[in-house]
Amino acid sequence: MNKESTHTALLWIVATGFFMQALDTTIVNTALPSIARSLGVPALAMQPIVVAYTLTMALLTPASGWLADRFGTRRVYFIAILLFVIGSLCCSSAHTLSQLIIARVLQGVGGSMLLPIGRLAVLRTITGEQYVSALALISVAGQVGPILGPTLGGWFVQAFSWHWIFLINVPIGAVGLIAVSRYLPDGASRDAPRFDLTGCAMLSLCMVACSLAIDVPMRTHRVDWSVGLFVLGVAAALAYVLYARRASHPLFRLGLFREPNFSVGLLGNLICRIGSSAVPFLVPLMLQLQLGYTPLHSGLMMLPSALAGTIAKRWIAPLIRRFGYEAFLLVNTLIVGGSIVAFALFSHGTPLAVEIAVLALFGAANSMQFAAMNSVTLKDLSIADAGSGNSLFSMVQMLAIGLGVSIGGGLVNLFTDQWGSAALGFRLSFVCVGVITLVSALVFRRIDKEPARPVPLPTRAAQR
Known part of the structure; x- marks a missing residue:
């Protein structure tokens, strides 16, 4: 396969990954009442399945670039798609809200790496004026996902069942796994910089604590828990500030x-x-x-x-x-x-x-x-x-x-x-x-x- 064909295949792989991620962010919303009825819970108690997915993606996004540098773009992107597909299968087979939340976390682990690592692979492979055109193609996939998501989710629920809003990811992901193995460059580096695990843990604790500080009182009316979680989140943020002032390579410079x-x-x-x-x-x-x-x-x-x-x-x-x-x-x-x-x-x-x-x-x-x-x-x-x-x-x-x-x-x-x-x-x-x-x-x-x-x-x- 010539260079141009390889570049085209790479762009379609990354665009498909972005499409899956963007689609999954919106396709769930129209299916929430149907999922709630199936699981025997109120429809307004379904927000944790959305929050679990987005919060997981937020926590793991900073590590995606380092993982690609350390273990190789192809390997990490393959694992990301695999986790996303496995998470989708677990979502479709969930019988309780707790099971669905855990499956969404697994899905979020894979989803958090799809776009950053895909964009990194494009940056390393395609340069110059072609790079702008490449990003334009990828962004189209990100726009199509939210357009199709709500309608596709409603159609699946009405014509089949809510399980298909997750099962749709399986054939797309299977094709993606084959394509990644064949066309995606490796990109591993022995000189990958050290990842700031301590800083990432502090910021992750801050985000999780602050999110729960808002969510817990809304659902359980436990204001004391909310105050305690908020204080924990603020303390984690202040600890990161003190840590980043001394660290030689913090996750995010205070500058x-x-x-x-x-x-x-x-x-x-x-x-x-x-x-x-x-x-x-x-x-x-x-x-x-x-x-x-x-x-x-x-x-x-x-x-x-x-x-x-x-x-x-x-x-x-x-x-x-x-x-x-x-x-x-x-x-x-x-x-x-x-x-x-x-x-x-x-x-x-x-x-x-x-x-x-x-x-x-x-x-x-x-x-x-x-x-x-x-x-x-x-x-x-x-x-x-x-x-x-x-x-x-x-x-x-x-x-x-x-x-x-x-x-x-x-x-x-x-x-x-x-x-x-x-x-x-x-x-x-x-x-x-x-x-x-x-x-x-x-x-x-x-x-x-x-x-x-x-x-x-x-x-x-x-x-x-």
């Missing part, structure tokens, strides 16, 4: 935070994504549990949001060139937060056209929001800090998704128990998560102003 826009962008991303990440979880639940939509119908209702988001990506560069990052993010954050609050108005009497319009508005504004705030966060990092900054940024993104699902689902349960009305619970929850997103506008006001200059191409992180 990253001396770049003002990185610090502001990281905090703004976290707050904004908490609100917007609750939407893909809450909307299908509301449509099925409160408005009586079928799984397929609720999945189709998510299409306007995904399609509008894909179309709107082309608007971001000219808008930022004209108005600048600060003005754009301030206005667009208000649109994103306002559209989330507007979901509270959905009822049996809401015209279908209005529902579609609100979903499309949210999808377009949210897509541009991700591209803008991701770009402003990473654009001023030095070449030496770019990889480390992007890795930390990816961790924060995944953490925010888990927090958004925990907070959104927990608020619905809290308000439903308080007021005795699930419909009111959903409405108040959308208002709350919308307000959380609106708060991030105050953070983005602190972006450093600078003279107008060409807007850089969005990084891969901007696709989410």
Whole structure:
């Protein structure tokens, strides 16, 4: 096989891995009520299966590059796909919620390595102008996954059973395993740098403790546990700061935070994504549990949001060139937060056209929001800090998704128990998560102003 054919095969392997990861992030949401009925648990108790997956990915993302350097790209990518497939099989055969959560953790272990290692293989194999085209192809796979996910999940549930939302990964993964063995370069290095296991453990403890500090009181009303977990999370973060000051090669240099826009962008991303990440979880639940939509119908209702988001990506560069990052993010954050609050108005009497319009508005504004705030966060990092900054940024993104699902689902349960009305619970929850997103506008006001200059191409992180 010639060099060009090998490059093409490599791109399809990485794109397929990204597609599986992106698909699995969204395909589950429309199936949650059906899974809950099958497992005999309330639908609003299903957020742990989403949180377990995203939190696992957040914890293991920093180690993916080191694993590829130490043990070889081909070997680690093969194991990643294998774990993802085994995790998918375990998910489909789960008989209890606890079993499904454990299987999702296994799936997340494999999923956490699919994109970072695949992107690393492309970077090492394809250079120059071809690299930009290669990333474009891979990003398309990441966009198609969220577009197909909700509808495909609803169709599988309605036509077959919820088990197929996980079983679909098996044939795709099997083909991927064969292709990886044949086409992916090895890439092992005897000079791989030492991985900062101590620093990674501290940050992992911080993220897990803070996530549980939010999730536990929402489901068990144990405020004392929440306070204790939050204190543990803060203590772990402070311990990492003290450790990173002395360590010669910490996982993330503290110097990253001396770049003002990185610090502001990281905090703004976290707050904004908490609100917007609750939407893909809450909307299908509301449509099925409160408005009586079928799984397929609720999945189709998510299409306007995904399609509008894909179309709107082309608007971001000219808008930022004209108005600048600060003005754009301030206005667009208000649109994103306002559209989330507007979901509270959905009822049996809401015209279908209005529902579609609100979903499309949210999808377009949210897509541009991700591209803008991701770009402003990473654009001023030095070449030496770019990889480390992007890795930390990816961790924060995944953490925010888990927090958004925990907070959104927990608020619905809290308000439903308080007021005795699930419909009111959903409405108040959308208002709350919308307000959380609106708060991030105050953070983005602190972006450093600078003279107008060409807007850089969005990084891969901007696709989410």
